[in-house]
Amino acid sequence: MKNKLEEKVKKIMSQTFNCQLSELNNKTSIHQLKRWDSISHYLLISNLERSFNIKFLSGEPETMVSLKIILATIISHGKKN
DSSP states (O other): OHHHHHHHHHHHHHHHHTOOGGGOOTTOBTTTOTTOOHHHHHHHHHHHHHHHTOOOOTTHHHHOOBHHHHHHHHHHTTOOO
16 A cells, blocks of 8 residues: 555655655655755745645654655654555
8 A cells, every 4th residue: 555655655746846756765865855945945835735635743844854754744644645
């Protein structure tokens, strides 16, 4: 199940940051992608909320600085795919 979720998040990240899927892995973080700045982070959060039909809680977006944390946060909202 996590693989489907991970692939969906990677696709959203790839589109948001205009990068290849192959650039994204479990260790991908805000410090590894040059295009992951404050504006693109806001766009990523917005795209994730829309795609998964969720609203992140206050303070959550600021902590979502890696693929691993993003997946854990989405799962905490009860989304599995």
